[in-house]
Each structure stands twice: as C-alpha cells, then as structure tokens.
Amino acid sequence: MMSSASRIVAQTxxxxxxxxxxxxxxxxxxxxxxxxxHEAKENKESASFTMNxxxxxxxxxxxxxxxxxxxxxQSETLQMTISPLxxxxxxINDPVxxxxxxxxxxxxxxxxxDLGAFSIQVPxxxxxxxxxxxxxCRLVEIVGSNDLGVGIILGAHQSIGxxxxxxxxxxxxxxxxxxxxxxxxxxxxxxxxxxxxxDASAVKCRAVKSSDGSHYVLxxxxxxxxxxxxxxxxxxxAKVPMKNTKTGEIEEKVTAFIVDxxxxxxxxxxxxxxxxxxxxxxxxxxxxxxxxxxxxLLGAEGEGFKIAMNILNxxxxxxxxxxxxxxxxxxKQAVEHANQRVQFGKKIREFGGIQEKIARMAMLQYVTQSLxxxxxxxxxxxxQEYQLEAxxxxxxxxDSAWWVCDESIQILGGMGYMKDAGLERVMxxxxxxxxxxxxxxxxxxxxxxxxxxxxxxxxxxxxxAFKNPTANLGxxxxxxxxxxxxxxxxxxxxxxxxxxxxxxxxxxNMTGKSIETFGQTVEGCLIxxxxxxxxxxxxxxxxxxSAIDTYTSAVVLSRASKAMNEKTPTAEHEMVMxxxxxxxxxxxxxxxxxxxxxxxxxxxxxxLRQISRNICEAGKCPxxxxxxF
Ligand code: MYA
Numbered sequence: 001m002m003s004s005a006s007r008i009v010a011q012t013x014x015x016x017x018x019x020x021x022x023x024x025x026x027x028x029x030x031x032x033x034x035x036x037x038h039e040a041k042e043n044k045e046s047a048s049f050t051m052n053x054x055x056x057x058x059x060x061x062x063x064x065x066x067x068x069x070x071x072x073x074q075s076e077t078l079q080m081t082i083s084p085l086x087x088x089x090x091x092i093n094d095p096v097x098x099x100x101x102x103x104x105x106x107x108x109x110x111x112x113x114d115l116g117a118f119s120i121q122v123p124x125x126x127x128x129x130x131x132x133x134x135x136x137c138r139l140v141e142i143v144g145s146n147d148l149g150v151g152i153i154l155g156a157h158q159s160i161g162x163x164x165x166x167x168x169x170x171x172x173x174x175x176x177x178x179x180x181x182x183x184x185x186x187x188x189x190x191x192x193x194x195x196x197x198x199d200a201s202a203v204k205c206r207a208v209k210s211s212d213g214s215h216y217v218l219x220x221x222x223x224x225x226x227x228x229x230x231x232x233x234x235x236x237x238a239k240v241p242m243k244n245t246k247t248g249e250i251e252e253k254v255t256a257f258i259v260d261x262x263x264x265x266x267x268x269x270x271x272x273x274x275x276x277x278x279x280x281x282x283x284x285x286x287x288x289x290x291x292x293x294x295x296x297l298l299g300a301e302g303e304g305f306k307i308a309m310n311i312l313n314x315x316x317x318x319x320x321x322x323x324x325x326x327x328x329x330x331x332k333q334a335v336e337h338a339n340q341r342v343q344f345g346k347k348i349r350e351f352g353g354i355q356e357k358i359a360r361m362a363m364l365q366y367v368t369q370s371l372x373x374x375x376x377x378x379x380x381x382x383x384q385e386y387q388l389e390a391x392x393x394x395x396x397x398x399d400s401a402w403w404v405c406d407e408s409i410q411i412l413g414g415m416g417y418m419k420d421a422g423l424e425r426v427m428x429x430x431x432x433x434x435x436x437x438x439x440x441x442x443x444x445x446x447x448x449x450x451x452x453x454x455x456x457x458x459x460x461x462x463x464x465a466f467k468n469p470t471a472n473l474g475x476x477x478x479x480x481x482x483x484x485x486x487x488x489x490x491x492x493x494x495x496x497x498x499x500x501x502x503x504x505x506x507x508x509n510m511t512g513k514s515i516e517t518f519g520q521t522v523e524g525c526l527i528x529x530x531x532x533x534x535x536x537x538x539x540x541x542x543x544x545x546s547a548i549d550t551y552t553s554a555v556v557l558s559r560a561s562k563a564m565n566e567k568t569p570t571a572e573h574e575m576v577m578x579x580x581x582x583x584x585x586x587x588x589x590x591x592x593x594x595x596x597x598x599x600x601x602x603x604x605x606x607x608l609r610q611i612s613r614n615i616c617e618a619g620k621c622p623x624x625x626x627x628x629f
Pocket of ligand 1: 140143150151152154155156159160189191192197198199200201226306309310312313318319322387435436437438439442446
C-alpha cells in the first residue's frame with residue numbers, strides 16, 4: 001500500500017511542494033528531538049527489532065530464529081547444576097522463615113555460596129561458575145519460583161553489584177575483586193541517593209582527585225542499597241570535577257568507582273523495614289572523606305552514567321527470568337486448586353471465568369519466559385543492542401507477575417488471602433519489581449524516547465538535502481524520496497510471514513501491520529509535536545505500550561515457530577498461545593495508536609490533566625460526599 005507521503009511525491013508540482021514543506025517541517029522537528037539534550041547520534045543502523053519498529057521496519061535478525069545459545073557441553077553443565085540448586089531450596093531454604101526473621105540464616109547463606117550461586121557468571125579463573133547469560137537465566141528462573149527475597153540477595157550481588165567489574169574492570173581489578181565476590185564477600189550497586197531515584201544523572205556524591213593523582217576523596221550518601229549493610233565491595237557512582245577538553249571549563253561528570261568497606265570513612269545504616277523481599281538487606285551507605293585509590297576508578301572518569309546504564313541493561317533480563325519462575329509457581333498453585341475445588345456441582349476449572357484467568361496467566365508467563373531466553377540468548381550470541389528489549393522484559397515481567405499473582409489469589413478465593421497459602425508473601429515480594437531497577441514508568445518513557453530518537457537520526461542526510469532543495473532536486477526526487485518513505489516507516493507493509501511456521505503466518509501479518517501503523521504514527525507525532533514530544537507522556541506511554549505489544553508478539557511467534565518446526569510435545573499449545581497473544585496485542589496496538597491521533601482522546605488526556613491538577617491543588621479529593629457535608 002502506498003503511503004500518503006509517497007503518493008504526494010508521485011503527483012503534481014503543487015503536491016511536490018507540499019511534500020517538501022511537510023518533510024522540511026518534519027525534519028526540523030526530528031532534529032529538535034535529536035538534540036533534546038545531546039547532539040544527534042550518527043546515522044547508524046541498529047540490529048534491534050524494537051528500535052526499528054519506530055521506523056516502521058521489521059528487522060528480524062535478533063528475533064527469528066529463536067537464539068540457540070547453548071552448546072551440548074553448556075547444556076550438560078547447566079543440567080548438573082539445577083538439581084543441587086533445587087535441593088537447597090527444598091531442603092535448606094525456608095522462605096516463610098526468611099520472611100519472618102527478615103534475614104537469611106548462616107546455614108542457608110553458606111549453602112548458596114557453596115553452590116556457586118553468588119558467582120554464576122564469574123569466570124572460573126576467579127572462582128566462579130563461568131556460566132553464560134542463558135545458563136544464568138535458567139538458574140535464576142528456579143530462584144524466582146522459590147524465593148524472591150533470596151533472588152534479590154543473589155541479584156543485587158551479581159546482576160548489578162559487581163557486574164561493572166565483570167564488564168569494565170581492568171585485569172588487576174578483576175583479579176583482586178572477582179575472587180573476593182566469589183568467595184563469601186557480598187557486593188552492592190550504589191547509585192540511588194536521598195535526592196534522586198529515577199533521575200540517575202542527578203548524582204550528588206562527589207569524588208575529588210588528590211593533587212598527586214594517587215586517590216580520590218569521596219563524600220556523600222546512597223539510599224536503599226540492596227545488600228548495602230552486608231557488602232564489602234561497592235560499585236559507587238559519584239561526580240568528579242573534570243576539565244572539558246573543548247571549552248576548558250570545569251564540569252562535574254558521573255564516574256564509577258570500586259569502593260571497599262575496608263577504606264576509612266565507609267559506613268552503612270540499619271536495615272530498612274520493607275513490605276516484601278524481607279530477607280534481603282537494604283540500607284543506606286555513607287562516605288565521609290573516603291580515600292579511594294586511583295586504581296579503583298572503574299572505566300574512565302566521566303563515563304559513570306553510561307557504565308551505570310549498561311550494568312542495568314545487562315542485568316534486566318534476569319528479572320524476566322526470575323519472574324517467569326514466580327509466575328510458574330503461582331499458576332501451579334492456582335491450577336491445583338481449580339482442578340480439585342468443586343462449586344455449584346462442578347470443578348471450578350470448568351467455568352469460563354476461571355478458564356479465561358488461567359489462559360491469560362499462562363500466556364503472560366509464556367511471553368515473559370520467551371523474552372528472558374530471547375534476550376539472554378542474543379546477548380550470548382554477541383548482541384550489543386538489547387537495551388530497549390531488556391527494558392521491555394523488565395516492565396512486562398514485573399507487571400505480568402503482579403497480575404498473575406493477584407489472579408492466583410483470586411482463584412483460590414478466601415484461601416488465597418490466608419497467610420498459609422503463601423501467595424500473600426509472593427505478592428508483597430513482587431510489588432517492588434515494578435519500582436526498582438528503573439521504575440516501569442521511567443522505562444516506558446525510555447523505550448519510547450530512545451526509539452523516536454533513533455527514527456529521527458535516519459533523516460539527517462535528507463535534512464541536509466532539504467536545506468538546499470534546488471541544488472539537491474535530483475536527490476530529493478530520487479534516492480531521498482525513496483529513503484524518506486522507507487526511513488520513517490512508510491514503505492510497503494513489513495512482512496515476515498515467510499520466517500514463521502505456516503500456521504502462524506496470519507499472526508505475523510497482523511504484527512507486520514502493527515509495525516507499519518506504528519512507524520506512521522511515530523512520524524505523525526513528530527510532525528505534530530516536534531521537540532515537545534518529550535513532554536507528551538500520555539502519548540509516549542501509548543507508543544511504549546505498542547512497542548511492548550509488538551515486540552512480545554514477534555518474540556512468541558519466533559518461539560512457537562521453533563516449537564512447531566521441531567514438533568515438540570507442547571508445540572500446538574504454544575502455537576495457540578502465540579496466536580491468541582498476537583491477535584490481542586495487535587488490537588491493543590490498533591487502539592493505542594488510534595488514541596494518540598484522535599482529537600477526542602487527546603481531549604480526554606486534557607481532562608485527565610485537569611482532574612489531576614484539581615486534586616493536587618486541593619491536596620486531597622476536593623468534593624464533599626453527596627450528602628453535602
Ligand atoms: S538500582 C537503581 C536503579 N536505578 C535506575 O534504574 C535509574 C533509572 N534511570 C535511568 O535509567 C535514566 O536516568 C533515564 C535517562 C533512562 C531516566 N542504556 O538524557 P538521557 C543514554 C544505554 O535520556 P536522563 C536498583 O533499583 C542516552 O541514550 N544508554 O538521560 C536496585 C543518552 O546517550 P547520548 C542510555 O534523562 C534493584 C545519555 O544516556 C540508557 O538523565 C535491585 C543520556 O540520556 C540506557 N538504559 O535519564 C535489583 N539510558 O548522550 C536486584 C540513557 O549518547 C536485581 N542512556 O545520546 C534483581 C535481579 C533479578 C533476580 C536475580 C536472581 C539471581
């Protein structure tokens with residue numbers, strides 16, 4: 001189908017001028033978005049599926065085929081590790097006790113250390129298991145199905161605590177610290193401060209280099225640090241004053257350090273009292289004139305923000321893995337109940353209301369698990385471009401697990417509400433997952449804005465041509481017109497039906513249609529809002545939701561196709577789940593993309609803004625009861 005822009009190009013001179021005006025305006029707004037805070041990035045092709053849907057393109061390299069990341073050897077090693085881990089959970093770890101005492105007793109801690117569960121991805125030369133992301137994913141899924149509190153202790157340690165050393169450490173730093181974090185010493189990631197949570201560049205902790213360059217003097221405090229009270233080794237982010245080589249001015253730039261509790265001036269506060277994940281330790285950390293040796297700089301001065309973001313990106317799929325396990329556990333409990341509970345003369349599994357719940361819970365778990373293995377597999381195969389997908393996996397998993405746990409409780413009814421059922425603990429544990437490691441709200445905006453920025457960067461070259469249309473008429477008529485339509489997603493409807501199992505071709509076509517509409521809608525939003533799109537959170541959230549629905553559809557199509565092609569015992573079941581997911585995701589996307597273009601709905605957004613302002617100004621719900629007092 002021809003797009004509106006390409007139809008204009010093909011028609012009259014008047015319409016051609018309209019095309020130029022439209023695109024000049026569009027390109028100007030694109031440029032404005034690109035320089036939101038930073039210079040426009042290079043016009044670089046991304047291998048990320050999610051990035052490319054913002055241009056209306058289906059880039060399938062990192063989606064189909066489903067990544068096969070493990071060698072025979074790795075599979076066998078993994079299988080040998082699974083049963084000892086399950087044994088510790090069934091015989092030693094007691095989630096109820098952990099929750100009650102808000103701690104993990106010494107015997108249980110030691111059992112996890114002995115297994116190597118604290119250093120799953122540390123190379124063997126430093127005392128770890130040397131596992132890849134996919135192997136880690138499988139183990140974490142088991143952790144998540146047993147005890148999320150333990151998951152946080154393990155995750156805060158290795159997913160973020162020492163991950164910076166693994167990714168950015170010098171050989172000396174690795175030798176010195178990875179051996180310690182694999183051998184009984186806890187690590188923690190210290191980013192959040194009393195004055196910020198989401199706004200990670202607003203770091204106030206400060207480190208000033210000594211005049212002889214031998215060390216930095218670190219001051220400041222960090223808040224809500226998981227493992228904070230137990231850790232000996234911290235990855236700390238602090239601002240360092242440094243000279244801008246271009247302007248000569250002194251600027252404060254976020255920088256990463258490895259800080260040892262043994263350094264004078266490092267202290268931590270008492271454990272926080274939390275709603276859930278109680279056995280994990282959360283505490284404030286204080287740094288008072290701490291002398292951090294220069295060799296403990298992690299990466300280069302001023303690179304700390306990127307390092308922090310990349311550590312978080314690198315570990316986020318772990319949350320999807322853990323929560324896939326949690327959902328499995330909740331579903332199992334709900335199904336056991338539905339299979340035996342009789343009401344109104346029938347097992348409750350026979351009722352449509354229960355069937356819909358179970359089916360939806362199962363699909364959410366299937367999608368989450370697919371995301372975890374898709375992302376970890378791609379990472380193992382060398383992908384460097386997974387930050388949007390990782391953010392999506394975290395948002396999707398934590399929203400889904402919350403809903404699945406809630407519905408499990410609903411299926412159990414009154415029994416589900418009782419402490420003995422164990423689901424209320426899981427629910428309390430789960431609540432934080434939508435908040436930490438980047439709130440879901442912030443990560444949705446991150447997905448939308450990063451995608452928009454990427455789509456915009458592709459029009460730089462064309463923008464130059466439009467600055468001098470006479471001289472570049474050929475370019476505009478020829479290549480540029482083609483690129484303009486393609487770059488913004490206005491080419492023919494992207495199709496990848498040929499890449500999936502024939503039984504899923506129709507679903508792939510639906511997803512392709514979503515990608516086309518998505519690219520067009522992103523373009524339309526940019527034309528309309530220009531740089532102001534960064535402040536249109538009602539719209540950005542709907543774009544993010546559409547990106548999530550579209551990416552998850554592609555991922556399950558890939559996984560179910562693999563199952564169908566390999567004729568696995570559950571292939572038909574997976575195929576039905578994938579089809580159902582794609583149909584519903586495509587109609588949500590159609591709706592969400594319609595909403596952001598419709599005056600009626602935009603007016604509703606204004607009304608919502610107004611309602612919120614009224615409440616905030618009153619500081620409460622301002623209306624009286626209908627009784628008038
Ligand atoms: S740890 C604390 C977690 N905290 C956060 O996650 C902070 C959230 N905030 C942010 O992520 C950022 O501040 C946001 C951007 C996204 C808001 N990847 O101008 P900008 C680049 C790559 O947009 P800002 C915890 O909770 C961007 O492209 N690059 O920045 C413990 C730009 O680059 P350029 C990124 O508006 C929980 C530049 O940075 C990313 O200031 C314990 C500036 O961008 C990114 N993500 O903010 C969990 N973001 O200059 C335990 C930005 O080139 C683990 N950029 O254009 C549990 C695990 C599960 C269990 C495991 C069991 C074993």
